[in-house]
Amino acid sequence: MNEVLIKVENLSRHFIGGKIKALTDVSYEIKKGQVVVVIGPSGSGKSTFLRCLNMLEIPTSGSIVVDGVNILDKNVDINQYRMKMGMVFQHFNLFPHMDILTNMTIAPLKLKKQTPEEVKEKAMQLLARVGLEDRADAYPNQLSGGQKQRIAIVRALMMDPEVMLFDEPTSALDPEMVGEVLDVMKELAKQGMTMVVVTHEMGFAKEVADRVVFMSDGQILEEGNPKEIFEHPRCARLKDFLAKVLI
Amino acid sequence: MKEWFAEIATAFSQTFIEANRWKALLSSIGVTLRITFFALILGLILGILVAVVRSSHDQLEMDGKSNKIINILNSLCSLYLTVIRGTPVMVQMMIMYFVIMASTTNKILVGTITFGINSGAYVAEIIRSGIMSIDKGQMEAGRSLGFNYVQTMGFIIIPQAIKNILPALGNEFIALLKETSIVNIIGIKDLTKWAMNVQGRTYEAFMPFIGIAAIYLVIVIGISKLMSLLERKMRNE
Numbered sequence A: 001m002n003e004v005l006i007k008v009e010n011l012s013r014h015f016i017g018g019k020i021k022a023l024t025d026v027s028y029e030i031k032k033g034q035v036v037v038v039i040g041p042s043g044s045g046k047s048t049f050l051r052c053l054n055m056l057e058i059p060t061s062g063s064i065v066v067d068g069v070n071i072l073d074k075n076v077d078i079n080q081y082r083m084k085m086g087m088v089f090q091h092f093n094l095f096p097h098m099d100i101l102t103n104m105t106i107a108p109l110k111l112k113k114q115t116p117e118e119v120k121e122k123a124m125q126l127l128a129r130v131g132l133e134d135r136a137d138a139y140p141n142q143l144s145g146g147q148k149q150r151i152a153i154v155r156a157l158m159m160d161p162e163v164m165l166f167d168e169p170t171s172a173l174d175p176e177m178v179g180e181v182l183d184v185m186k187e188l189a190k191q192g193m194t195m196v197v198v199t200h201e202m203g204f205a206k207e208v209a210d211r212v213v214f215m216s217d218g219q220i221l222e223e224g225n226p227k228e229i230f231e232h233p234r235c236a237r238l239k240d241f242l243a244k245v246l247i
Numbered sequence B: 001m002k003e004w005f006a007e008i009a010t011a012f013s014q015t016f017i018e019a020n021r022w023k024a025l026l027s028s029i030g031v032t033l034r035i036t037f038f039a040l041i042l043g044l045i046l047g048i049l050v051a052v053v054r055s056s057h058d059q060l061e062m063d064g065k066s067n068k069i070i071n072i073l074n075s076l077c078s079l080y081l082t083v084i085r086g087t088p089v090m091v092q093m094m095i096m097y098f099v100i101m102a103s104t105t106n107k108i109l110v111g112t113i114t115f116g117i118n119s120g121a122y123v124a125e126i127i128r129s130g131i132m133s134i135d136k137g138q139m140e141a142g143r144s145l146g147f148n149y150v151q152t153m154g155f156i157i158i159p160q161a162i163k164n165i166l167p168a169l170g171n172e173f174i175a176l177l178k179e180t181s182i183v184n185i186i187g188i189k190d191l192t193k194w195a196m197n198v199q200g201r202t203y204e205a206f207m208p209f210i211g212i213a214a215i216y217l218v219i220v221i222g223i224s225k226l227m228s229l230l231e232r233k234m235r236n237e
């Protein structure tokens, strides 16, 4: 539990020539096997932070060291690192022109030297794990939101990532479907997957998180275990935020 | 009434049957179709290339990165689009025939290349709009799985974009077919040229021109049917 997987230092991301500072000098360490939950008000830079971790957002300055390599380095092949980092989006982003099985198998088939049989078998196992083995031939538009998000999670898992990034994975779901997605994530956490989760589901944070990070105005204002953050918050902004979300 | 029918029958026979004119007609239809088809293929290839260069350039700009080679290619593409869309296709064909390809004797090749290059400029913009119509999350999902930009374009973005722009591409295909009727200016024996030749012999304009109008129309309707069939097939997939 104490090997550092991702080390972020002085990370900044500015937009429009510095007029918008989405992220300012953020430093943080993510250890292997940890579940880190990122909370904070809307516009505080949570998504930007998460998206910088796999370079979907290019940082303005700072460093992100993964396995001892600074991935901001120009010589680094970012695609190799992205394969090790699965990402789950708020709006699922399944590929609508492919059936579920193809959604899951296209990346490992094209990017890893695995046979179609191996890849398919693995996909079917993962589908069974999330209870959707009978939907392999369906197309994304035939699934409910909760089913789509479960597929998005196993699609990312097909690449055997070392860390999974979640950006508000349940925010676009009808309330009755939130549980089924959170259950899959809890299961994943139990198996020791390193996870960084941006969410407004405080229940999930309390139950599953090893560390909770509170962001505001592009900075990490407070960090601690769930008990520290939710029961003994120190800074006023966090107290204020919790008062609003924990009604 | 009877007389009128007799007149029509004479004109018909004069136009299509005498001197084996139907043989020349068939071959002229072949010429028109061949120029349209190969110009379409060339236009699609050019259009996809230009659209991908321009979209990747825009993407790099947004990422705050820039690549010298892409910048140069993008400038070339912009120049191409501006020049081709800003000048008449007739003038382009003259330049191609008398200047750029002056040494070739293959007129059909000149016509095909002219219309391919011309069509490519319009196809490029159609494809670019198709690429831009795809949700940004698709590119991000592709990249987050480890695909590079070109792979994501090829596996994920372009297949969806093509589906969306099929109607616009069909219209471009039809416009292309109709526009090729000017290739007779450089002496290509296409469908329109056939009618002009017949009129020159028989001094009768009605039958040959109404005749080819009907033929163009039938081909256009055929293309429309084909395109909607293709669309329906892709939608079902």
Ligand SMILES: Nc1ncnc2c1ncn2[C@@H]1O[C@H](COP(=O)(O)OP(=O)(O)O)[C@@H](O)[C@H]1O
Pocket: A015, A016, A020, A021, A022, A040, A041, A042, A043, A044, A045, A046, A047, A048, A049
């Ligand atoms: N592409 C962008 N262009 C300009 N401003 C942006 C862009 N992306 C994010 N921002 C701004 O950066 C700030 C942080 O955004 P974000 O990371 O999405 O916050 P959160 O996910 O916490 O709601 C916001 O003020 C947002 O408007």
Ligand SMILES: [Mg+2]
Pocket: A046, A047, A048, A168
């Ligand atoms: Mg966000």
